Amino acid sequence: MKGTLKPPSIPEQEKSPLVIQRLEFLEHQGIVIQKQTEQIQQLKDEIARLKNQPPRPNIKPSSLEKKKPREAGFSRKKRPGSKKRAKTAHLEIHKTKPIEPEKIPAGSDFRYYKDFVVQDISICPCNTRFRLKVYE
Incomplete structure (x- = not known):
């Protein structure tokens, strides 16, 4: 499932037995829905395979949103080929x-x-x- 819904947090003093029962029921329903979604996707892939269509590509989640830990001594490295050089050293002077x-x-x-x-x-x-x- 792309996004999982989280129920709102309920303070302990407001949790009655009925509220606890409903929260457990919602959690169970979420698990069932997730399993059904996976099964539907498997069936869609099977139908596509039987119709000789290309299968659904496996797209990995974006890593742009993840922050990478930087080391203390991290220094920016220049890209390859960006080293400075004397551009007029071999130039013929007229x-x-x-x-x-x-x-x-x-x-x-x-x-x-x-x-x-x-x-x-x-x-x-x-x-x-x-x-x-x-x-x-």
């Missing part, structure tokens, strides 16, 4: 343009270039590396 920063503090010395790669699409491929001068 042009390199140095860029001067807008504001250079007085007394700063040039240390290195910080590279940025921009991919443009034209009739022929044209990859430009912009080199920003960094001063300290």
Whole structure:
């Protein structure tokens, strides 16, 4: 049976012998109904088999509603294939343009270039590396 009905809870002081008898009768009726439902389904499956129809699929209940216990040291793992990699490492660079920063503090010395790669699409491929001068 998909959903079982539960009788309302009745306080002990309100349970008379008649109420107890009715509750037991309801419980027995629920068991009988459940057995009849299972028997009806078996008979439907048998009829489908005799008519050469496919049997009813065995569908498992959804596990989305069940909460899984998480361990204390649980850490989220990345999905396969989502590891970061250098996407421009093997890219052919066609042009390199140095860029001067807008504001250079007085007394700063040039240390290195910080590279940025921009991919443009034209009739022929044209990859430009912009080199920003960094001063300290």
